[in-house]
Every structure is written in C-alpha cells, then in structure tokens.
Amino acid sequence: MPKRSAKESKPLKTTKKLKTTEEEDNGVDSGIDTKAKSDLCKTTANETNEECSRVSSIGSKFNKKIMSWNVAGLRALLKKNRLKDFETEDADIVCLQEVKCQQKDIPEEINVWAKYKYKYYNLGEKPGYSGVCLFSKEKPLQVKNGIGLKEHDSEGRVITAEFPDFYLVTTYVPNSGRGLVRLDYRQKWNNDFDEYLIALKAKKGVILCGDLNVSHKEIDLENPKTNTKTAGFTAEEREDFTRFLSKGFVDSFRHFYPNDKKCYTYWSYFRNARDRDIGWRLDYFVVSEQLMANICDNQIRKQIKGSDHCPILLYLSI
Amino acid sequence: MPKRSAKESKPLKTTKKLKTTEEEDNGVDSGIDTKAKSDLCKTTANETNEECSRVSSIGSKFNKKIMSWNVAGLRALLKKNRLKDFETEDADIVCLQEVKCQQKDIPEEINVWAKYKYKYYNLGEKPGYSGVCLFSKEKPLQVKNGIGLKEHDSEGRVITAEFPDFYLVTTYVPNSGRGLVRLDYRQKWNNDFDEYLIALKAKKGVILCGDLNVSHKEIDLENPKTNTKTAGFTAEEREDFTRFLSKGFVDSFRHFYPNDKKCYTYWSYFRNARDRDIGWRLDYFVVSEQLMANICDNQIRKQIKGSDHCPILLYLSI
DNA sequence: CCTGTCATG
DNA sequence: CATGTCAGG
Numbered sequence: 294m295p296k297r298s299a300k301e302s303k304p305l306k307t308t309k310k311l312k313t314t315e316e317e318d319n320g321v322d323s324g325i326d327t328k329a330k331s332d333l334c335k336t337t338a339n340e341t342n343e344e345c346s347r348v349s350s351i352g353s354k355f356n357k358k359i360m361s362w363n364v365a366g367l368r369a370l371l372k373k374n375r376l377k378d379f380e381t382e383d384a385d386i387v388c389l390q391e392v393k394c395q396q397k398d399i400p401e402e403i404n405v406w407a408k409y410k411y412k413y414y415n416l417g418e419k420p421g422y423s424g425v426c427l428f429s430k431e432k433p434l435q436v437k438n439g440i441g442l443k444e445h446d447s448e449g450r451v452i453t454a455e456f457p458d459f460y461l462v463t464t465y466v467p468n469s470g471r472g473l474v475r476l477d478y479r480q481k482w483n484n485d486f487d488e489y490l491i492a493l494k495a496k497k498g499v500i501l502c503g504d505l506n507v508s509h510k511e512i513d514l515e516n517p518k519t520n521t522k523t524a525g526f527t528a529e530e531r532e533d534f535t536r537f538l539s540k541g542f543v544d545s546f547r548h549f550y551p552n553d554k555k556c557y558t559y560w561s562y563f564r565n566a567r568d569r570d571i572g573w574r575l576d577y578f579v580v581s582e583q584l585m586a587n588i589c590d591n592q593i594r595k596q597i598k599g600s601d602h603c604p605i606l607l608y609l610s611i
Numbered sequence: 612m613p614k615r616s617a618k619e620s621k622p623l624k625t626t627k628k629l630k631t632t633e634e635e636d637n638g639v640d641s642g643i644d645t646k647a648k649s650d651l652c653k654t655t656a657n658e659t660n661e662e663c664s665r666v667s668s669i670g671s672k673f674n675k676k677i678m679s680w681n682v683a684g685l686r687a688l689l690k691k692n693r694l695k696d697f698e699t700e701d702a703d704i705v706c707l708q709e710v711k712c713q714q715k716d717i718p719e720e721i722n723v724w725a726k727y728k729y730k731y732y733n734l735g736e737k738p739g740y741s742g743v744c745l746f747s748k749e750k751p752l753q754v755k756n757g758i759g760l761k762e763h764d765s766e767g768r769v770i771t772a773e774f775p776d777f778y779l780v781t782t783y784v785p786n787s788g789r790g791l792v793r794l795d796y797r798q799k800w801n802n803d804f805d806e807y808l809i810a811l812k813a814k815k816g817v818i819l820c821g822d823l824n825v826s827h828k829e830i831d832l833e834n835p836k837t838n839t840k841t842a843g844f845t846a847e848e849r850e851d852f853t854r855f856l857s858k859g860f861v862d863s864f865r866h867f868y869p870n871d872k873k874c875y876t877y878w879s880y881f882r883n884a885r886d887r888d889i890g891w892r893l894d895y896f897v898v899s900e901q902l903m904a905n906i907c908d909n910q911i912r913k914q915i916k917g918s919d920h921c922p923i924l925l926y927l928s929i
Numbered sequence: 930c931c932t933g934t935c936a937t938g
Numbered sequence: 939c940a941t942g943t944c945a946g947g
Contacts, residue, residue, distance in 0.1 A: 365947085366932045391947090393933055421933035422946075468947060506947095524947085561947085562930035601931075601947085683938085684941045709938090711942055739942035740937075786938060842938085879938085880939035919938080919940075 334556035334593060345608040347549075347590040355589040355608035360384035361463065361502040361576060363559070363602035367392040367426075371400045375599035380408070382594075384606065385430050388452075388463035390504045392416065392424040415439065417449025424449040425465050425503070431456070440489040445482060453493070458611050459584055460493050464503040469524035476529060479506075483533040491540055498584030501542070504559075504602065505577050507534050509544065512554055513574040525573060538579070545578045545607065546591040556593055559602045567601075578607040587611045652874040652911060663926040665867075665908040673907040673926035678702035679781065679820040679894060681877070681920035685710040685744075689718045693917035698726070700912075702924065703748050706770075706781035708822045709918075710734065710742040733757065735767025742767040743783050743821065749774070758807040763800055771811070776929050777902055778811050782821040787842035794847060797824075801851040809858055816902030819860070822877075822920065823895050825852050827862065830872055831892040843891060856897070863896045863925065864909040874911055877920045885919075896925040905929045 345355050360382055364370045367389065379387060387409060392399075395416055403412075409428035415438040416424040427436070433454040439446030454461045464486070469476040493499050507530040511517035520526040538544060550556065557572025566572065578591050589608040597603050663673050678700055682688045685707065697705060705727065710717075713734055721730075727746035733756040734742040745754070751772040757764030772779045782804070787794040811817050825848040829835035838844040856862060868874065875890025884890065896909050907926040915921050 369932060391932085419934095471947080562932090564930085566930095687941060709941085737943090789938080880941090882939085884939095 334550075334553050334595065345590045345592065345606075347608070349589045349610040350586050351610075353589075353610035355610050357386075357609040357611055358382070358384045359386045359388070359461065359500065359502065359578070359607040359609070360604050361388045361390070361578065361607075362597075362604035363390040363465065363504040363576060363600060365391050365393070365600040365602065367403070368394055368398060368400055370599050371402055373599045375597075376402060376406075378594075378597050378599070378604070382604070382606065383408075386454075386461065387428040388425070388461070388502050389427075390423075390425050390463065390465035392426055393421050394424065395420055413438075413452055413454065415449045415452050418447050422448070423465055425452055425463055427452045427454055427461070427463055429454065433461075440486060442485055445485060451486075455497070458587075459498040459500050460496075462490065462493070462499060462501045462503075464501065464505070466504060466506040468506050469527065469530065471524070473522070473524060473527065476524070476527065480529055480533060483530075483537070487533075487537045487540065490537075490542070494541060494581045494583075498587075499542075499581040500584065500607065501579040502577065502605075502607065504575055505534070505579075506575055507531060508573045508575060509534050509547070512552075513556075515555070515557070515571045515573070525575060541582045542579045543582060543585050545580045545585070545588055546574070546593070546605075548585070548588075549591055557595070557603075558593055558605055562601050576602055576605050578605065580607075652868075652871050652913065663908045663910065665926070667907045667928040668904050669928075671907075671928040673928050675704075675927040675929055676700070676702040677704045677706065677779065677818065677820065677896070677925040677927070678922050679706045679708070679896065679925075680915075680922035681708040681783065681822040681894060681918060683709050683711070683918040683920065685721070686712055686716060686718055688917050689720055691917045693915075694720060694724075696912075696915050696917070696922070700922070700924065701726075704772075704779060705746040706743070706779070706820050707745075708741075708743050708781065708783035710744055711739050712742065713738055731756075731770055731772065733767045733770045736765050740766070741783055743770055743781055745770045745772055745779070745781055747772065751779075758804060760803055763803060769804075773815070776905075777816040777818050778814075780808065780811070780817060780819045780821075782819065782823070784822060784824040786824050787845065787848065789842070791840070791842060791845065794842070794845065798847055798851060801848075801855070805851075805855045805858065808855075808860070812859060812899045812901075816905075817860075817899040818902065818925065819897040820895065820923075820925065822893055823852070823897075824893055825849060826891045826893060827852050827865075830870075831874075833873070833875070833889045833891070843893060859900045860897045861900060861903050863898045863903070863906055864892070864911070864923075866903070866906075867909055875913070875921075876911055876923055880919050885916075894920055894923050896923065898925075 348354050396414060409430060411429040411432050413436045414426045433456055435455040437453045440451055451462065451464045467475060467479050467482050469479045490499055490501060506525055508514040508526050509531060514520060514526060517526065555570055556574055558574050558576035560567035560572040580588055587609050589610055592606045594604045594606065666672050714732060727748060729747040729750050731754045732744045751774055753773040755771045758769055769780065769782045785793060785797050785800050787797045808817055808819060824843055826832040826844050827849060832838060832844060835844065873888055874892055876892050876894035878885035878890040898906055905927050907928055910924045912922045912924065
C-alpha cells in the first residue's frame with residue numbers, strides 16, 4: 294500500500310489581514326478553474342442508490358460500514374426529520390460529533406432507537422457545546438471517554454471503542470476559533486492526541502474518525518489562498534496533521550482518491566456556500582497503516598443535508 | 612360624566628403557594644360560566660369592517676384616532692408582515708411598546724414609513740429589552756423621554772408628546788416579574804409615575820396609553836382566583852391602580868363597557884391561551900377627567916395577531 | 930447563517 | 939411559547 298507523503302505545498306505568504314469572520318471567506322469566488330468532471334468528487338454513491346463496489350487491497354468485499362457525521366446539534370437534526378438518513382445508510386457503527394446537548398436532552402427517538410443497541414456518549418460539561426456519541430449494532434469489548442488527560446477531557450471530544458480487530462476513535466477536534474484565539478490550545482491538543490493514538494496503535498489497528506477541523510492540502514478546500522490565516526487551514530494545523538500521518542496513519546479518503554477535487558464535507562452556512570459548493574474537507578477516516586489492507590472505500594455523502602457538515606462512510610472488510 | 616369608583620372586590624386570600632411560571636396559570640380552565648353574549652367584548656369593530664359610530668358625551672363624532680400596541684419585538688412583527696394592520700387602522704398617532712431593539716435595529720420599513728412623518732423613540736439601554744415609540748401624522752408641540760427621574764429613565768418606558776389639546780403619554784410599565792422579584796420596584800415606579808402624571812394633568816388634559824401591566828378587577832382577566840400572586844394581578848398592583856384613578860383619571864374602556872367580560876388585550880404564548888381566550892386586560896387608555904367629554908370610544912382589536920398583546924384604539928373628538 | 934445557551938415576559 | 943440577547947463555529 295502507498296506510503297503517505299509528508300510533502301505539501303506551503304501556503305503562500307499574503308499581506309491580507311487576519312480575518313475575524315467567516316463571512317469574508319466563503320462568499321469569495323474561487324479563482325480555480327472548473328476541472329475535468331473525472332477529477333470531481335465521485336464518492337456520492339447513494340445518490341444513485343449504488344453501494345460500495347470496491348474491494349480491499351486483499352480483494353475482499355466490505356462487510357462492515359462505519360458512518361461519521363458532525364450533526365451540528367442533534368436536536369435540530371431530528372426536528373428536520375433526518376433520522377431517515379441513518380436508516381437508509383444502515384451503517385454498523387455511527388459516530389456523531391457536535392451533538393450539542395446534555396444527556397437529559399438526547400431526543401427520545403434516539404434513546405429508543407432499536408437498530409443500535411449499544412449507545413455511548415461523551416457530552417462534556419458546557420451545555421450546548423461540542424459532545425460526541427457512538428452507536429453500534431455490535432457490542433464493543435470496551436468503551437472509554439476522553440484521552441486520560443484532565444486538560445482535554447472536559448469538553449466531550451473523544452470516545453474510544455475497542456472491537457475485536459480495531460480501536461475506533463471518534464473525535465471532535467477543538468476549533469482554533471475566530472482570530473485563531475485557540476490555536477495554541479489546539480496545538481497542545483494535537484500533540485497529546487497524537488501520543489494517545491500512537492500508543493493505541495501499538496496495541497491494535499486504529500480507525501480515527503470525525504471532525505478533525507483541518508483541511509490538509511490546498512486540494513481539500515475551495516479557497517486555499519485566502520484561508521491561510523483561517524482556523525482549519527493554518528500552516529500550524531496542516532503541519533501538525535502531516536506530522537501525525539507520518540507516524541503511521543493514512544488519510545483513507547486521499548488514499549483512494551488522490552486527485553479528486555471538491556470533495557468537501559463542510560460548507561459554511563454563510564452566503565449559500567453549500568449551494569455553490571464553496572466547502573472544506575474537515576471530516577476524515579484516518580486509518581493506521583496495519584489496517585489499511587482491510588479498507589475497501591471511503592465515501593462522502595454530499596447530498597445528505599441537515600447540518601453544515603455531511604456524513605462520511607468507511608467500508609471495511611474485516 | 613360618571614366618576615370612577617374606587618371600590619373593588621378584594622382578592623381572596625388563598626393558601627396556594629407563589630407561582631413561579633406562567634405555565635401553571637394559563638392552562639387552567641376558568642370556573643366562570645360563559646355569560647350572555649351581550650356581555651362579551653363587543654369592541655372588535657374592524658372584524659366587521661365597522662368604524663366607531665359612537666359619539667362623545669357632548670354629541671360629536673370622532674375626528675382623531677390613537678392606537679396603542681405592545682408589539683413584543685418590532686423586528687419580529689415586521690417579519691410576520693404585520694405592517695398592513697397599521698395601514699388598515701390608519702390611526703393619527705401610533706404608540707408601540709416592547710419594541711425590543713436599539714435605534715440601529717429599527718427596521719428600514721419603519722424609517723421610511725411616510726404615513727407618520729414624526730417618529731419618536733425611547734429605547735433604553737439594555738439591548739432587546741423594553742423600548743417604546745410614538746409615531747404621529749401631526750407634529751407634536753413638544754416631545755420628552757422619561758419622567759425626569761434617573762432611577763426610572765434608563766429602560767425606555769415613557770414618551771410624552773404634547774399636542775394642542777392634551778398630553779399623550781405612552782408607557783411600558785415594569786413587570787413585577789416571576790416570583791414578584793420586582794414588585795418593590797414596581798410600586799416605587801407606580802408612586803413616581805403617578806406624581807408625574809398628576810403634575811402633567813394640572814397643566815393640560817392627559818391621555819395615558821400602553822401596557823400598564825395590571826389587570827384592575829376580577830372581570831379583567833380570565834382566572835382571577837388563581838392569579839392573586841401573579842405579576843399583574845397582585846393586591847399591590849391593583850390597589851396602586853385604584854389609587855391612581857381616584858386622583859382624577861378614568862379607565863376609558865371600563866367607562867364605556869362597565870360589564871363586558873373577556874375584553875382581554877394579552878394572552879400568554881403558553882398552552883394556546885389565545886385560541887382559548889384565556890387572557891388579561893393589561894393595555895389601557897387612561898384619560899384625565901377633564902378630557903373624558905372628548906372621548907368617543909375605546910376599542911380592542913382582539914383579531915389582530917403578531918404579538919402576545921393586541922392593539923387598542925382610542926377615538927376622540929377634539 | 931445556524932446551532933445552541935440565557936433572560937425576560 | 940416566543941421575543942430578544944450572547945458564544946460558538
């Protein structure tokens with residue numbers, strides 16, 4: 294399997310001042326020409342009622358499906374009648390980020406949801422902020438919230454579920470904020486979280502999924518030139534991610550689709566960014582190298598609405 | 612003209628504990644039997660496209676119309692396309708309470724509204740809280756915000772406009788709050804505001820309009836028995852109002868309709884109170900005695916939606 | 930823009 | 939229940 298390259302195009306120096314709101318970014322038309330259709334995101338299988346037809350590198354068809362979705366408020370999602378999208382996908386494991394509620398606020402439809410017998414939550418302390426959960430048909434061997442560091446474990450950002458053949462870690466990585474007010478903390482998080490994942494990988498294959506709040510390369514967002522000082526595309530965040538991958542992890546989407554453009558998973562609510570497809574790829578399935586042989590595909594469900602992020606899917610043969 | 616009686620039925624002592632939310636009150640069915648139709652509120656003239664046909668006590672037809680409406684958020688009202696109601700009524704003067712915005716937030720439709728050339732605002736300091744305004748076709752001789760006491764003049768509650776034949780005072784009286792947390796302040800307000808109005812009346816006839824945040828008698832709300840400890844129907848607020856009227860002011864609505872029931876101007880948003888007509892009369896035109904000979908009618912526009920209060924109208928011959 | 934929170938009524 | 943506010947993204 295191909296090794297990930299740590300080489301990347303450095304962001305251009307720009308004299309533009311630091312942006313304080315997203316409004317300035319997402320409305321700007323990209324200067325990039327529309328490329329050949331064959332290079333565009335082709336991973337929206339369910340739009341055509343097609344399921345994953347790829348096989349893993351060892352030739353086997355998928356037998357397990359994991360879904361990850363930053364829902365930007367679980368209650369709002371359900372009010373918009375979006376539970377049906379989960380039913381359609383019928384993933385074996387569902388990981389949600391930014392559920393933005395406390396245990397008592399989890400909608401009853403979720404509590405009584407029979408498809409996923411095993412439900413786990415890490416909802417954090419601050420009401421209406423962050424929060425992740427993991428739903429599984431199969432019972433995990435073990436489930437743990439956080440990464441074992443008090444400094445990072447109060448905001449409901451990580452759940453680790455151990456399965457027979459892999460660890461599944463779902464996360465909502467701290468946003469560096471407007472004016473990058475939280476970039477320092479984000480880099481501390483990056484260091485500590487990397488260590489946690491590397492230690493895990495020493496024991497068993499690791500699948501990391503969720504909103505990593507970084508677009509890795511210029512190809513991963515619509516307006517790379519104007520966003521080098523915007524949270525999610527700073528040199529610091531990108532380099533941290535490159536360094537992490539170099540420790541033995543694979544951005545599974547780029548592994549399968551190295552040159553596909555406009556494969557976004559997030560669009561700002563501002564200025565109709567989604568309709569115009571002015572987006573970012575912020576959501577990932579990152580897989581430890583030892584497990585890549587078992588991965589069949591990674592798909593992006595651009596057509597599923599209800600949040601400013603769309604769901605992503607991992608197909609495994611395991 | 613008839614003198615207002617200061618006699619009133621004292622609220623019954625009850626062992627019920629203090630209510631902390633309105634929810635407990637407005638859903639409870641009233642024990643009062645439905646009375647003969649002739650006793651019900653008949654002042655919704657515009658429902659049948661009827662204008663005021665009454666004449667003043669000196670026999671003249673109206674030639675001036677004043678509207679008062681607690682709009683519970685001016686921006687929200689306009690979003691609901693309610694500007695047309697003002698056009699239909701075509702009052703000479705419009706007084707609004709609880710506009711809940713600052714000058715910069717006043718919708719442009721209001722700023723460019725040609726019907727009312729003269730527009731005055733007292734919007735207070737706290738964003739999104741309280742705030743009153745007064746629109747007039749005719750230019751007032753003089754306009755003043757507040758009552759001249761620092762303690763009471765920071766919340767945007769009073770505008771006084773002097774016209775040739777009367778002072779028009781519009782107000783949003785402080786709510787005593789859940790658990791009556793602000794009843795003490797309310798009583799201080801009542802005292803100081805009364806003094807202000809009495810001094811004004813010594814100079815010229817006075818019309819006071821707006822949300823007085825009190826239902827005077829049992830007839831003025833649906834559930835008098837269960838609301839004696841609720842803001843707006845405490846013995847304190849009712850007695851203060853009785854005392855004020857005894858100083859030479861007339862509740863003009865009750866003057867014309869002494870026995871009409873269900874003449875409400877406010878319905879809680881809770882529990883469909885408005886559909887079930889579980890309401891309160893909180894909005895008034897109070898007129899100084901010397902001016903009552905010029906008053907033709909006072910009508911309540913129960914059918915006009917868009918706020919938890921409805922508009923009220925005063926017809927004058929002056 | 931859109932989610933949550935909170936205060937106020 | 940429905941206005942506003944504010945933080946967060």
